[in-house]
Structures are given as structure tokens and as C-alpha cells.
Amino acid sequence: HSFCSMLLPRKKFLYHYKNVRWARGRHETYLCFVVKRRVGPDTLTFDFGHLRNRNGCHVELLFLRYLGALCPGLWGYGAAGEKRLSYSITWFCSWSPCANCSIQLSQFLRNTPNLRLRIFVSRLYFCDMEDSLEREGLRMLSRAGVRISVMSYKDFFYCWQKFVDSKTSSFKAWEELHQNSVRLTRKLNRILQFFQSWDLEDLRDALKLLGL
């Protein structure tokens, strides 16, 4: 695509996705995505790539702009409501969405039931205050059926393989990756006020990865 170069430079990935407590200077947000078409119980990987925020537009809303091109037939072909295709999108974002993006996404998804969204985030954006709008936004997304998780080692590893110009260098975890991921996962669970259970698609992906 013209709007998303295929591979992310290693340095950029490591700088922007590092789940450090004090993410000084991360004034950009990256979004790596996988689009899968759902055919009955099966999903076929259809497209992947990455985006970053531009011109004051948050990357999530930028993604929504490109959604029509990424998911042909999402809104049906020809006659209204006919032959709508179903898609699943998984994205990995360096920051969690701001309140406004969460609201926009929730509304969009309510009007597009044939689209499923699964979100992984490296860091939580403005979620320190108990009453922050960002926290409420995450709950809103959750209620709209989006499963949100904090990225763990396996997710960084996957992104390195899939989206990064890693050549032959293997992914090396930074100090504190695991601790930070655990801390942020606990924080997200407290925000969402319940423990999200496994879902079937995660299980299928895990089995596929193991070659089962």
C-alpha cells in the first residue's frame, strides 16, 4: 500500500514499542495490524502492515480512514447490505487509545458488526488517574466487544517477526520487559474491573503457532 510501508526499521520498533515506565520522547504512535477475512469458522490472513500518526490525526482514526481499502466488501458490494464480508483485525499499538479514539472506535464497531477488533498495547496512555477519560474509553471499547490486552514477550516477538525489518537478527528482550508487561496487565485488569478470559481465536492462533 502507498499509505503503509511494509517493514518497520528495527530501531524505530524498539524505541516506540519499549514498554518502559517513563516513555520520555515517544511523541509518535505506531500501529501494526493484521487483517484476516473470516470464512465460517476459519480465518485467512488477508493483509498486514503498519501506520503511524500524522498531521495531528491519531493513528487509530487514520486506520479507520484506510479501513475500506484494507477490507474490501466490509460494507457489501452493490445493493445495500448484500454480500457483506466478515473480517477480524488484530492490531498492536505502542500507546493505548486516547478517550476520543476509544469513543469513535466503539461507535464505529457498533455499526459494523461484521468486523471484529482485537487490540494489544505496549503502554497505557494517560491512565494514571482513577477518573481519567482514557480509562473510561478503554471500558467503553471493552463493552463494544473489543478485547484489549497489554503486550507480553510473545506479542513483541511476533511483531518483530511480522512487521520489523529484522533481517536475520532475532528478537532480544530489553531489561524489565516482563516485569513492565505484568505491571501494566494488572493495571489494565483493574481498569476493566474484570479478568478477561481466553477467547477462541487466541487459542486457534496459539495452536497454529505450535503447528498443531
Add this chain to the structure above:
DNA sequence: ATTTTCAAT
């Protein structure tokens, strides 16, 4: 102990 955040210069 404390530090930042999809910038603005």
C-alpha cells in the same frame, strides 16, 4: 525520590 504521554518549537 523522581521521571512520560498520538508535540511544539
